[in-house]
Amino acid sequence: MRRAETGPASRGGTARWWSTGAVVGVTAVLAGLPLAVQGRLPGRLATHWSAGGSPDGSLPLWAAALVPAGVWLLTVLATSVRRRDTDPAARSWRPMALAPTGAVLVGAQVSIVLANLGRTDWHQARQPVLAVVLLGVLAALAAVAAWRFAPRPAAVPAAAPVLEVPEGERLVWFSRAANSWLRLLAAVGVLVAGVALVALAFGLADPATLWPVFVCSAVVAIAVATFSSVQAKVSEAGLEVSFGPLGWPVRRWSPAAIESARAERRRPAQVGGWGYRISGLGTTVMLRAGECLVIRPRGRRSDFAVSVDDAERGAALLNTLRARLSTD
Incomplete structure (x- = not known):
């Protein structure tokens, strides 16, 4: 049979x-x-x-x-x-x-x-x-x-670029990205919250109506502003990704905590939109379409990606730091 x-x-x-x-x-x-x-x-x-x-x-x-x-x-x-x-x-x-x-x-x-x-x-x-x-x-x-x-994608062998760094020399890599539309949306939220607050202070409308408007607008403005910009940094300490104009919150991975790093082109349609997205490709900070720095944390089955410029150089430096750990 x-x-x-x-x-x-x-x-x-x-x-x-x-x-x-x-x-x-x-x-x-x-x-x-x-x-x-x-x-x-x-x-x-x-x-x-x-x-x-x-x-x-x-x-x-x-x-x-x-x-x-x-x-x-x-x-x-x-x-x-x-x-x-x-x-x-x-x-x-x-x-x-x-x-x-x-x-x-x-x-x-x-x-x-x-x-x-x-x-x-x-x-x-x-x-x-x-x-x-x-x-x-x-x-x-x-x-x-x-x-x-939801179906998860099969693991894809990651290309691992490596950067040639002379012995004893230390390098630090920075890259930033921002989305002007998200910043505009955050500004609109701040404006609406400010108008509602003024109206509340001067008793221009029913507080029962204005308080929800103020709270919702303020929360949206803070959330959108936080994820409207991102900065990635690779150093001897590993990868650090910070969000928003205040550089908070922050996510960190040491070189030992990273299994692989690579550069990959992604679009919002692939990850479900703009901002901090979770999809079948893993977690992606999508602020603009194009090159992303993608890492596979050790012991995890999904990736973390951030859309920043010069991602290949950042991935290469991360892989170099990982290689140094394995030879020490």
Whole structure:
């Protein structure tokens, strides 16, 4: 009896079937749920609620069924498009984008249907109290599950450039990178937070509305500013990567903690976007497309990469430092 084939092609076919089934299943739920119980729903469905819990937006039954399904299918299409020369491993971030999106859309559709069920007019609908919290939890669980089971790329033998350094001579390598768009976004966050703070100080608006705006804008501004620039340094102590205008936080690896170092060209599409990204390629600090310094920490199965200039020289110096340790 011949054993079933379980190689990469077979696993890839199974993954495609699962992916297709998930896309079809989510589409069917989004479009079919309102239509399946349309006899118990009003002609228009409440789809948005004010802060006080009263409905302030609605859609016809057919639109409430087709709009979320259309958003889902457009998201699937957008995440399916990739350049021909993109590394196949880049596809592993796709389920991490689709899983939370599908979970949020399905959860929102279920909440809308339950809120309108048995009502004769959409103004009577009341949103479930825990709907927003449950949607957030559902999206987080879906993202974690997608990350846990996303396909990981096979280990690629790393090219190991080496820099010729005369005995007794010490070298230090520095490189920086910044993203002007992220800096602009951080500045906008600071501006919005400042306006909200002034409005709070002078009582120009309801504090219950302004405090969330101030807190969210400040948090976004700090987070984006922190990861809008990066500096990499290679010295006798190993690799040091610091973030933001204050050079904090910092990640460090000694030469002994690095298994290999190399330079590699990466694009945002490969790692899932800009900033501090986690994907099937490992962790990437992506501030601009192009050359990245990539290391494989010892004892780890994934890489750490940072997009900085002159990455090949930094990798070569790291490999030289590693070689010196092995000969001492």
